Amino acid sequence: MRGFEYFEPKTVDEAAEVLASRGEDAKVLAGGQALLPMMSARLVNPRFLVGLSAVPELKRIDWDDQQGLRLGAMVTQRTIEHSALIREKCPVLADTASRIASSHVRNMGTIGGNLAHNLVGSDPPATLIALGAEIGASSTRGKRTIPASEFFTGFMETVLQPDELLTGVRIPPLAPGGAVVYLKHTVRAVDPALVGIALLAVRNAHSGSWSEVRIGVSGVSEAPLRLRSAEDVLRGRQPDDATIKEAAKLAMDEVDPMTDAHGSASYRRKMTGVILGRAVRQLLMRFQMKVP
Ligand SMILES: Cc1cc2nc3c(=O)[nH]c(=O)nc-3n(C[C@H](O)[C@H](O)[C@H](O)COP(=O)(O)OP(=O)(O)OC[C@H]3O[C@@H](n4cnc5c(N)ncnc54)[C@H](O)[C@@H]3O)c2cc1C
Structure with missing residues (x-):
């Protein structure tokens, strides 16, 4: 590992100042689970490291009935897994976090680091896309929010600019009648997802049809994505066997899988088709609807 100068800002604004003044030679350090091994292997050689562990506002978890759940970027995956508030308000996120690697990685790894790093097969992106989450970013140029479905742009790439700090995530409240499931398919339990699919559906209490549907997938293509054509097939219907097969086929067509x-x-x-079919059937069971 090459030598570097270490900064430990106390606020988001201070961190943004360091990033702006040091340019592309600076890197943010969160839990270090991805960055430090890459530095040891000399795959990245930042001259300046901006550690975020002393920024209290990035460790907050808040709930608001209108705005939903807010997580600071430095909330660890382990905290998400065990937080009573998250388990109550957004249990699928706690469940998703519990599927990340091993407890060693989850103890240190943060939600912000996970999203900014955008490892192929990361679990949280699929769930955040399905939940309609927004990701916050801040720099000396200002603040912005990015829908999770537009955040991931390519292999380990996101819309974040080198001078931008990922500050947190906001997850809107689930509509009445809504349910979400995350299914992960891997060869070994500790691996990133080969296929990770999150499915959100809102069931109309009168007609029984699914009025709102969102699907996020990770692990299949170079970047996580939203499966809009499969959503369109499931929306406005009570999914039966033919609908599930059609949605699965469209999902398989929509992904651009990698080897x-x-x-x-x-x-x-x-x-992708198999796991989406399982996800639809799980939600049908949750809604106590007929499962084909
Ligand atoms: C063995 C192993 C197995 C894994 N398996 C899985 C898995 O199954 N599922 C899964 O989802 N993930 C998995 N991961 C990834 C894991 O979740 C990492 O913790 C995560 O990708 C990085 O988080 P971190 O907080 O350690 O970030 P760091 O390593 O500190 O940083 C990672 C990158 O993100 C940037 N960054 C970090 N925070 C910010 C921020 N706030 N703003 C801007 N940029 C930032 C850094 O500059 C760096 O480029 C695995 C990792 C390992 C080592």
Whole structure:
């Protein structure tokens, strides 16, 4: 590992100042689970590290009935897994966090680091896309919020600029009659997802049809994405066997799967349809509807 100068700002504004003044030679350090191994291997060689562990506002977890759940970027994956507030207000997020790697990684790894790093097969992106979450970013140029579905742009790439700090995530409250499920398919339990699918649906109490549907997928393509054509098929219906098959086919067409050491593109494509079908059936069971 090459030498570096370490900064420990106390506020988001201070951190943004350091990033703005040091340019692309500076890197944010969160839990270090991804960055430090890359520095050890000399894959990245920042001259300046901006550690966020002394910024209290980035560790907050808040709930508001109108705005929903807010998580600071430095909330650890372990905290998300065990927080009583998150388990009550957004249990699918706690469940998703519990599927990340091992407890060693979750103890240190943060939600902000997970999203900014955008490892292929990261679990939270699929769930945040399905939940309609927004990601906050801050720099000396100002603040902005980005829908989770537009945040991930390519292989380990996001819309974040080098001078921007990811500050947190906001998850809107689930509409009445809504339910969400996250399913992860891997070869070994500790691996990132080969296929990670989160499905949100809101069931109309009178007609029984699904009025709102959002699907997030990670692990299949180079970046997590929203499966809009499969959503369109499921929306406005009470999914039956034919609907599930049609949605699965559209999902398989919509992804652009990759091949790596964990699995081939054709396997990822096939499992996208299989896992989506399972997710739809799980939600039908939750809604106590007929499961085809
Ligand atoms: C063995 C192993 C297995 C894993 N398996 C899984 C898995 O199954 N599922 C899963 O979801 N993840 C998995 N991960 C990834 C894990 O979740 C990491 O913790 C996460 O990707 C990085 O979080 P961190 O807080 O450690 O970030 P760091 O390592 O500190 O930073 C990662 C990157 O994000 C940038 N960054 C961090 N925070 C910010 C911020 N607030 N603003 C701007 N940029 C920022 C850093 O500059 C760096 O480029 C695994 C990691 C390991 C090591």
